[in-house]
Amino acid sequence: MAHIHLEDGSFTLFWVALWWVIALVVIAAALIWVRSVKKTDNRKITLAAFCTAAAFAIFQVSIPLFGGVHLNLTPLIGILAGPALGSLIVLIINILSAAIGHGGWGLVGANLLVNVTEVLVAYVTWNVLKRLFPGAFARAGITTLTGLFCGNLAMIAIILVSGVQGVTQTSSQVLAGLTLIAGVNMGVAVIEAFITGMIIAAIIKTRPDLLEGERP
DSSP, X not given: XXXXXXXXXXXXXXXXXXXXXXXXXXHHHHHHIIIIISOOOHHHHHHHHHHHHHHHHHHTOOBOSTTOBOOOOHHHHHHHHHHHHHHHHHHHHHHHHHHTTSSOGGGHHHHHHHHHHHHHHHHHHHHHTTTTOOSHHHHHHHHHHHHHHHHHHHHXXXXXXXXXXXXXXXXXXXXXXXXXXXXXXXXXXXXXXXXXXXXXXXXXXXXXXXXXXXXX
């Protein structure tokens, strides 16, 4: 959903470096958490591998609207893997995507921060709504919409702060264009919310052990 589809050179070197540094700090924190704070068992690692493969595959399927939009399953990753392991998953997805030309290498750091926002917000929302929405489908749907909405806000903020080289539009014009893109993204987010809700409902029904604290 929220992904900065710009080529290398769109941001100045300063902003490319800054977003990469922040992203590396996030990844370092995730690695420390996974290795030391809450050690990950083999089941979680296997689940993370499946999430990575599925998300990368669907990430490359473009829906031909407004230049192309796509699903990315980051809220699903947040629900299933959590923020720490989920951050490592989206790192791999962004690196593989850049390797096949889906976004520039210099923007991997910025895109990672956008996707980590979606993963983290989804994880928090999923757990906060546990008592308000006991039904898995509704909770997963709301979680997905919330996570993707925040991801779009992060995308807009990063582009506005960084600026795009060679663009002659004013900040207000750029914001208007980005708002339109975010609106289209949120329209597609409804589809992703439905898909995520169906997946989570099926998992809780058949394999509730994959979700901590959940019962069928």
